[in-house]
Amino acid sequence: MRSKEIFVKNYIEMRPHHLLCLPGYKGYGYDKKHSNSWDRVSASLKQYPDMRVKIVSGRDTLCTTCPNDGSKGTTCNAKRLTALDEQVKNLINIKDNVVYRFNELMNKVKEVMTPEKHKELCGSCQWRSKGLCNDTFQKQSSVAPYEPQEVDPDDVFLYAV
Numbered sequence: 751m752r753s754k755e756i757f758v759k760n761y762i763e764m765r766p767h768h769l770l771c772l773p774g775y776k777g778y779g780y781d782k783k784h785s786n787s788w789d790r791v792s793a794s795l796k797q798y799p800d801m802r803v804k805i806v807s808g809r810d811t812l813c814t815t816c817p818n819d820g821s822k823g824t825t826c827n828a829k830r831l832t833a834l835d836e837q838v839k840n841l842i843n844i845k846d847n848v849v850y851r852f853n854e855l856m857n858k859v860k861e862v863m864t865p866e867k868h869k870e871l872c873g874s875c876q877w878r879s880k881g882l883c884n885d886t887f888q889k890q891s892s893v894a895p896y897e898p899q900e901v902d903p904d905d906v907f908l909y910a911v
Contacts (some may be wrong), residue, residue, distance in 0.1 A: 760802060762791065766839050791812055838871070
């Protein structure tokens with residue numbers, strides 16, 4: 751009998767617009783299962799900012815447990831988000847199916863994002879309209895979005911190096 755082989759990706763998959771969501775993510779508005787997915791990925795990226803991220807079209811690692819899949823009138827509209835993903839890719843000059851370091855991607859985002867650009871790109875987003883991330887790209891903020899910090903190891907997303 752042949753043994754089963756287990757392959758572990760050495761990156762997480764991320765759609766481009768999530769690069770705008772993660773810095774302002776506060777954990778509100780999701781059920782516990784989905785919030786935990788975002789919490790764990792966010793915590794992992796904070797602890798390991800050089801984590802490898804593969805840019806993808808469509809659902810990504812953060813979307814795996816999301817109840818807002820665009821069906822039945824839920825908030826994620828595939829057409830709108832695909833257009834936003836394209837805008838973000840063009841804005842920071844990245845491509846689908848390419849693996850980057852997360853901190854490299856966040857540096858690209860920080861270089862071009864302003865409160866005005868944030869409003870332009872994310873103005874119709876439910877989270878922004880609730881005021882949950884309006885201050886994310888304020889230039890006077892001295893805090894970088896993803897500086898390493900202490901994180902409970904139980905909250906860290908498993909990542910193979």
